[in-house]
Amino acid sequence: MKDKIFNILLFAAALAVLLLTAGVLYALVGKSLEVFSEYGVWGFVSNSEWDPRSATEEYGALSFIMGTLYTAFFALFLCIPFSLPVALFTGEYFKGKRVASVVSSIVDLLAGIPSIVYGLWGFYALRPVVISLGVNAQGFGVFLASVVLAVMIIPYASSLSAEFISMVPNNLKEGAYSLGATRSEVIQRVSLPFARSGIVASYILALGRALGETMAVTMLIGNTNNIPDGLRGTGNTMASIIANQFGEADGLKLSALIAIGLLLFIITALINLIAKLIMKKLSAV
Amino acid sequence: MTNNTSSSTGTKRRIVKDKIVYASVCFFSFLTMVPLFLILWEVLSKGYKNFNLRLFTEVAPSSMDAMLARVSGEAIPGGILNGITGTILIVALAVLFTIPLGLFIGIYLAENSEKQFSKVVSFLTDLLQGIPSIVIGIIAYAWVVKPLGSYSALAGSVALTIMMLPMVVRSTEETLKMLPVSYKEAGLSLGSSYTNVVFKVLLPSGFGGIFTGILLAISRVMGETAPLMLTALGASLVNWDIFEPTSSIPLLIWEFYNDPNLIDLIWSSSLLLLIVIFVLNWIAKTVASKWKI
Numbered sequence: 001m002k003d004k005i006f007n008i009l010l011f012a013a014a015l016a017v018l019l020l021t022a023g024v025l026y027a028l029v030g031k032s033l034e035v036f037s038e039y040g041v042w043g044f045v046s047n048s049e050w051d052p053r054s055a056t057e058e059y060g061a062l063s064f065i066m067g068t069l070y071t072a073f074f075a076l077f078l079c080i081p082f083s084l085p086v087a088l089f090t091g092e093y094f095k096g097k098r099v100a101s102v103v104s105s106i107v108d109l110l111a112g113i114p115s116i117v118y119g120l121w122g123f124y125a126l127r128p129v130v131i132s133l134g135v136n137a138q139g140f141g142v143f144l145a146s147v148v149l150a151v152m153i154i155p156y157a158s159s160l161s162a163e164f165i166s167m168v169p170n171n172l173k174e175g176a177y178s179l180g181a182t183r184s185e186v187i188q189r190v191s192l193p194f195a196r197s198g199i200v201a202s203y204i205l206a207l208g209r210a211l212g213e214t215m216a217v218t219m220l221i222g223n224t225n226n227i228p229d230g231l232r233g234t235g236n237t238m239a240s241i242i243a244n245q246f247g248e249a250d251g252l253k254l255s256a257l258i259a260i261g262l263l264l265f266i267i268t269a270l271i272n273l274i275a276k277l278i279m280k281k282l283s284a285v
Numbered sequence: 286m287t288n289n290t291s292s293s294t295g296t297k298r299r300i301v302k303d304k305i306v307y308a309s310v311c312f313f314s315f316l317t318m319v320p321l322f323l324i325l326w327e328v329l330s331k332g333y334k335n336f337n338l339r340l341f342t343e344v345a346p347s348s349m350d351a352m353l354a355r356v357s358g359e360a361i362p363g364g365i366l367n368g369i370t371g372t373i374l375i376v377a378l379a380v381l382f383t384i385p386l387g388l389f390i391g392i393y394l395a396e397n398s399e400k401q402f403s404k405v406v407s408f409l410t411d412l413l414q415g416i417p418s419i420v421i422g423i424i425a426y427a428w429v430v431k432p433l434g435s436y437s438a439l440a441g442s443v444a445l446t447i448m449m450l451p452m453v454v455r456s457t458e459e460t461l462k463m464l465p466v467s468y469k470e471a472g473l474s475l476g477s478s479y480t481n482v483v484f485k486v487l488l489p490s491g492f493g494g495i496f497t498g499i500l501l502a503i504s505r506v507m508g509e510t511a512p513l514m515l516t517a518l519g520a521s522l523v524n525w526d527i528f529e530p531t532s533s534i535p536l537l538i539w540e541f542y543n544d545p546n547l548i549d550l551i552w553s554s555s556l557l558l559l560i561v562i563f564v565l566n567w568i569a570k571t572v573a574s575k576w577k578i
Contacts, residue, residue, distance in 0.1 A: 006480040010396070013389030014406045017454075020447070021409045024416070027427035085313035093310060105570075106318045112562050113324060114508025115418075116535050117555050120542065121324045151320045158317075182299050184306035212417025214511035215535075219542070239419045243511050246423070261423040265416060272415035 032259035050225040052253050059256035066227045067235035070142050072210040075149035083157035091165035111155040119219030122148040140222035141234045149210050157206035164198025165191055197278050204275035208268050214239040238264040332552030340364035340553055344522055345537055351546040361549045367523045368537035375533055378442035383449040391457025414451035421447050422515035438531035441517030449502040456498020460491040493576020497569045504565035508558055510535035534558050
């Protein structure tokens with residue numbers, strides 16, 4: 001009897017995940033309908049105009065979609081030269097050694113720092129540097145936001161790819177060594193190709209992180225409602241426009257912001273799904 | 286002979302290249318750790334001045350008081366008591382929601398891993414885990430703030446619950462799956478009921494992993510700002526009513542950041558936040574290594 005109740009409770013808890021997901025979709029889709037019926041889904045997504053003044057009210061998401069893609073992909077690009085060496089350091093060169101666990105714990109601490117503290121650091125410490133480099137006059141913009149984002153996603157990219165690199169079978173590497181290959185050749189010709197899909201999956205997951213990051217980007221990207229004019233330009237990401245304007249929003253504007261949230265949800269869900277599929281294929285092999 | 290020298294220069298080149306790769310891997314790995322120390326230095330060197338007892342005993346000052354103090358050259362009055370109590374209230378409530386639900390879902394997934402339904406639940410857990418925090422803010426706004434007609438600590442903790450739940454489910458599931466089947470079999474063969482086996486054998490044996498998962502989840506949501514902006518909103522006084530707007534440490538940092546008069550307080554508040562998060566991480570690591578299965 002007791003076991004029966006317990007089993008029902010367990011099942012009910014699992015069922016709650018389904019309800020939660022349904023509730024998430026309901027909340028996001030339900031509130032976005034207003035703006036989608038006003039402009040159509042494509043009309044909303046492809047319009048770069050964002051004008052909340054009541055006389056000329058018009059809402060489009062394109063500027064923020066572009067801003068999100070610019071910052072996330074540039075951050076991903078910037079993080080590779082740092083996260084890949086860390087992954088090789090902890091997963092290959094010093095695998096299982098004490099120094100590897102020290103390095104990986106220190107890099108992992110980067111993941112523990114709150115987004116808002118990254119924002120403060122970017123604003124007070126990096127912005128003056130960006131200005132003196134002559135990127136732009138105010139320092140704010142895609143460039144500054146991406147640099148900080150890159151630091152934020154390094155631990156996600158490096159810890160997972162290190163795991164895949166450390167899983168490369170020893171006999172493959174030993175085979176290459178016995179043919180006279182140097183360590184860097186073994187890494188280049190054996191370890192990296194073998195772990196390639198896993199590494200790609202880790203970077204896709206890191207990209208997913210970068211797409212949804214809010215506070216640091218909001219503090220650094222400059223908050224202008226236009227498609228960023230290259231890396232030097234300012235803009236807004238999907239997350240930052242929501243953070244900036246949700247507070248005072250109502251009516252159509254609120255619906256437009258929630259619709260942007262829905263789009264962001266769909267994009268990150270797809271990105272995560274792709275990464276998970278790649279990893280599932282790996283574990284099946 | 287000539288052949289021999291050319292191959293030895295080739296070998297030399299390969300060895301040099303090998304050394305260069307090794308050196309650059311080490312160099313860039315150490316370079317990657319630099320930002321952490323830069324951030325810690327920034328927060329420590331600017332935050333220690335205001336890191337005093339007042340931080341814990343007084344609420345955040347009004348912009349006016351802070352400005353007057355600045356003009357007369359005094360230290361800014363006040364602390365972040367309303368943020369500290371708010372963070373405690375919101376996070377504690379979220380933990381209260383998350384633990385029973387997360388443990389039960391984790392147990393279900395670990396015990397029924399071959400069922401099709403488990404695969405669906407597992408997939409959806411991953412999906413929930415990937416939702417950006419700002420979108421979670423929107424969801425909690427639609428679920429709680431809108432129907433109740435007011436921003437509240439409750440709405441904030443609902444948002445944090447959605448963020449913590451997948452992490453707790455995963456750590457519980459993975460820990461339980463690592464336990465030897467013989468534990469369960471031994472319990473059952475002694476005539477113990479399934480419920481008792483779960484609560485008296487499986488959960489206690491997996492305590493280390495599960496507890497670590499919960500601590501890490503808490504440390505992750507501790508510094509969340511974006512979802513709370515849309516749900517808990519903030520308050521200038523200490524509030525223990527879960528149906529009222531409530532502040533939190535990160536929300537206060539955001540307020541201070543936007544108010545030039547209060548700028549001096551952002552660093553001491555950040556310092557406190559970082560200390561709490563790193564201590565939680567450290568406890569989690571210690572527990573994990575002490576209670577290894």
